[in-house]
Amino acid sequence: MDQLRAIRYFNKVVETGSFTKAANVFNVPPSSLSRRVADLEKSLGATLLKRSTRIVKLTEVGQIYYNDMQQILNQLEQSNETVRSYQTTPMGRLRISSMVGFGEKILLPLLDEFSQLYPEIILDVSLSDELSTLGRDDVDIAIRGGYAPNERVLAIRLMDNGFIPVASPRYLEKYGVPMNAMELQHHKGLYFKAPLGPTPWLCNMNGQWHDVSGPAVAISNNGPWLAKKACNGEGILMSTRWALASYLESGKLQELTFEHELTITQSAEMAVYLLYQKQRYLVPKVKAAVDFLVQKIKVTNES
Amino acid sequence: MDQLRAIRYFNKVVETGSFTKAANVFNVPPSSLSRRVADLEKSLGATLLKRSTRIVKLTEVGQIYYNDMQQILNQLEQSNETVRSYQTTPMGRLRISSMVGFGEKILLPLLDEFSQLYPEIILDVSLSDELSTLGRDDVDIAIRGGYAPNERVLAIRLMDNGFIPVASPRYLEKYGVPMNAMELQHHKGLYFKAPLGPTPWLCNMNGQWHDVSGPAVAISNNGPWLAKKACNGEGILMSTRWALASYLESGKLQELTFEHELTITQSAEMAVYLLYQKQRYLVPKVKAAVDFLVQKIKVTNES
DNA sequence: AATCACTTTTGCCTTTAAGACAATAATAAA
DNA sequence: TTTATTATTGTCTTAAAGGCAAAAGTGATT
Numbered sequence: 300m301d302q303l304r305a306i307r308y309f310n311k312v313v314e315t316g317s318f319t320k321a322a323n324v325f326n327v328p329p330s331s332l333s334r335r336v337a338d339l340e341k342s343l344g345a346t347l348l349k350r351s352t353r354i355v356k357l358t359e360v361g362q363i364y365y366n367d368m369q370q371i372l373n374q375l376e377q378s379n380e381t382v383r384s385y386q387t388t389p390m391g392r393l394r395i396s397s398m399v400g401f402g403e404k405i406l407l408p409l410l411d412e413f414s415q416l417y418p419e420i421i422l423d424v425s426l427s428d429e430l431s432t433l434g435r436d437d438v439d440i441a442i443r444g445g446y447a448p449n450e451r452v453l454a455i456r457l458m459d460n461g462f463i464p465v466a467s468p469r470y471l472e473k474y475g476v477p478m479n480a481m482e483l484q485h486h487k488g489l490y491f492k493a494p495l496g497p498t499p500w501l502c503n504m505n506g507q508w509h510d511v512s513g514p515a516v517a518i519s520n521n522g523p524w525l526a527k528k529a530c531n532g533e534g535i536l537m538s539t540r541w542a543l544a545s546y547l548e549s550g551k552l553q554e555l556t557f558e559h560e561l562t563i564t565q566s567a568e569m570a571v572y573l574l575y576q577k578q579r580y581l582v583p584k585v586k587a588a589v590d591f592l593v594q595k596i597k598v599t600n601e602s
Numbered sequence: 603m604d605q606l607r608a609i610r611y612f613n614k615v616v617e618t619g620s621f622t623k624a625a626n627v628f629n630v631p632p633s634s635l636s637r638r639v640a641d642l643e644k645s646l647g648a649t650l651l652k653r654s655t656r657i658v659k660l661t662e663v664g665q666i667y668y669n670d671m672q673q674i675l676n677q678l679e680q681s682n683e684t685v686r687s688y689q690t691t692p693m694g695r696l697r698i699s700s701m702v703g704f705g706e707k708i709l710l711p712l713l714d715e716f717s718q719l720y721p722e723i724i725l726d727v728s729l730s731d732e733l734s735t736l737g738r739d740d741v742d743i744a745i746r747g748g749y750a751p752n753e754r755v756l757a758i759r760l761m762d763n764g765f766i767p768v769a770s771p772r773y774l775e776k777y778g779v780p781m782n783a784m785e786l787q788h789h790k791g792l793y794f795k796a797p798l799g800p801t802p803w804l805c806n807m808n809g810q811w812h813d814v815s816g817p818a819v820a821i822s823n824n825g826p827w828l829a830k831k832a833c834n835g836e837g838i839l840m841s842t843r844w845a846l847a848s849y850l851e852s853g854k855l856q857e858l859t860f861e862h863e864l865t866i867t868q869s870a871e872m873a874v875y876l877l878y879q880k881q882r883y884l885v886p887k888v889k890a891a892v893d894f895l896v897q898k899i900k901v902t903n904e905s
Numbered sequence: 906a907a908t909c910a911c912t913t914t915t916g917c918c919t920t921t922a923a924g925a926c927a928a929t930a931a932t933a934a935a
Numbered sequence: 936t937t938t939a940t941t942a943t944t945g946t947c948t949t950a951a952a953g954g955c956a957a958a959a960g961t962g963a964t965t
């Protein structure tokens with residue numbers, strides 16, 4: 300029995316929920332799938348699918364097996380790709396996932412440049428702040444704020460992701476420039492909502508954490524909208540330096556500095572990380588993109 | 603092409619270093635392997651093996667591919683086993699790895715009992731203090747001191763693994779009972795050598811770490827030998843409570859207590875952990891052993 | 906309750922791919 | 936150079952998967 304073929308059939312049946320539909324995908328008659336899946340079940344000594352004429356659904360062990368096989372097929376495909384593309388020119392579909400703010404501001408412009416360098420690479424970019432995206436190896440490169448999820452994944456620190464407080468000159472004129480962190484409690488706040496919740500204004504003074512958040516004027520996960528409000532003088536905003544760079548340069552917003560630095564989390568240092576699977580660095584398209592992004596972003600950031 | 607079969611052939615050729623030898627394993631003519639491996643190479647568009655009449659060796663990408671495939675075949679086999687043994691009585695080969703001290707003192711006696719409960723399980727026990735043993739999924743259950751290596755592995759805390767200082771009554775008579783940790787520096791030391799190096803006598807006094815090791819009389823990774831020396835009054839020994847239990851009970855050795863507790867490492871709390879892969883808990887033999895060991899050891903330890 | 910529509914399964918034949926065996930080619934060692 | 940060993944190639948046989956049509960099963964419809 301061609302076990303792998305049987306597994307591929309089985310998986311497709313699960314995905315489509317039908318022998319007939321799965322058979323169409325492979326361009327073979329449904330009878331073939333029926334036989335192969337039956338072979339597989341026989342060889343495992345267990346029923347994987349509960350069939351009736353209308354619906355096909357997984358048994359309990361079928362579910363376990365399906366999950367495992369999905370992962371194995373995935374790994375196998377990746378290994379094959381690694382070998383096939385070994386020492387070839389970068390090409391093919393490159394799946395990149397990034398936080399939306401970073402993606403819009405920094406990644407996409409860089410990728411335009413990247414596309415010109417490697418026209419044979421087809422970019423497939425997803426911007427999302429959901430954390431789950433790298434979960435199941437469905438992406439070649441991910442850009443996230445913080446943490447390396449596991450040992451097989453390599454994390455490269457791209458740039459600082461620390462939040463800084465800013466306000467428009469107009470706002471500061473009207474309400475005064477806060478002289479120390481504690482005073483912020485009496486200022487209007489524009490709060491960025493990160494995937495893990497809103498971002499309070501925190502300040503560590505002499506080993507003690509203080510929440511110095513002022514009353515909220517607006518809360519959103521949309522950075523540009525909050526930035527616009529800040530420019531309008533509607534309140535003080537904490538966001539990342541890279542997201543605010545253009546406003547700071549044009550003078551529409553200005554950074555507030557305090558003796559005791561502000562942050563938005565008590566936990567470790569914030570940074571933007573590029574993540575990829577160690578093994579996949581061998582695939583030319585992945586290597587090209589990792590090298591390109593790291594070089595471009597680090598240079599920009601360190602100059 | 604039966605890709606999986608080709609991969610199995612390829613892997614065996616790598617392992618045996620010969621098409622002929624590998625062919626004998628599968629009871630097929632060498633020509634079959636030659637053809638299948640050639641098919642595989644063609645489908646990957648890469649040469650995996652550098653052949654000559656005398657030696658067969660991996661190419662660079664062949665090495666990469668071989669590593670990947672070894673892991674994939676392993677996973678596949680485990681998944682198959684999971685399904686096959688689902689809801690059956692515990693049976694088959696169960697591979698257990700343990701630290702030697704713990705293995706001899708505690709694990710092996712328990713396993714004798716376990717064997718009587720589950721006669722269909724064939725035990726395959728390796729005692730070793732090397733850390734690498736769980737590395738590549740070559741074991742069902744591992745028992746180690748500390749740390750859960752990665753997310754797919756589950757760690758259950760079995761018992762405390764803290765080191766306590768002991769000496770024989772004779773020694774204490776002759777050299778005096780040390781009244782505080784600092785005095786230990788003038789006492790003779792028997793040092794256990796853990797896999798990560800020897801185990802100094804450390805003491806944390808008011809937030810400050812002090813190395814209070816005395817001059818060494820003997821250093822070894824063999825606990826019983828050191829214990830015997832301690833009984834002979836040759837010096838003070840630090841070892842785990844479970845390893846010393848019998849000597850303490852018989853009065854051959856007695857525990858030394860100090861205001862500031864002694865340890866052998868500055869890092870986190872020491873404990874013995876039972877490790878296994880989450881998924882594999884579904885396999886009856888693994889579940890049976892995990893449940894049995896946890897229950898037995900926890901009960902013994904908490905009573 | 907009976908029929909209908911759709912899907913899976915079974916039977917039978919065809920096609921494809923892997924195994925068997927002998928012969929050939931290649932090469933490291935003697 | 937010869938020899939012994941090993942991988943490869945050619946040809947045939949055997950095993951396994953595909954194709955097609957008919958049958959069986961089942962949820963939905965009338």
